[in-house]
Amino acid sequence: MADDEVNEQDLVDALRQLQVSDLLVQTLSTVSSLAYHRLAEEHRDLEQARLAIEALRALVPVLSGSIPPELTRDFEQVLANLQLSYTAAVGKGS
Numbered sequence: 001m002a003d004d005e006v007n008e009q010d011l012v013d014a015l016r017q018l019q020v021s022d023l024l025v026q027t028l029s030t031v032s033s034l035a036y037h038r039l040a041e042e043h044r045d046l047e048q049a050r051l052a053i054e055a056l057r058a059l060v061p062v063l064s065g066s067i068p069p070e071l072t073r074d075f076e077q078v079l080a081n082l083q084l085s086y087t088a089a090v091g092k093g094s
Helices: 008-017 020-039 046-063 069-093
Strands: none
Touching (some): 020 069
């Protein structure tokens, strides 16, 4: 077996160590990046941006007791910034 191949036991061990909160933090980070991308004029898709914002609004409170408070504040700030950017983008479209 080559060094870069992963065997079944390695996968089981990795899953055993993985926390749901870790996965959700990574997911929120990815979703927020996509939201910013979809709010940019050259890639504007307000429906996708809205969906990302709603996902953040739903998941940030769920995570708040499972992650450090400063990380919760960071996600809350990202959410507020996205909401402001979304409002501005909708205003430009009117």
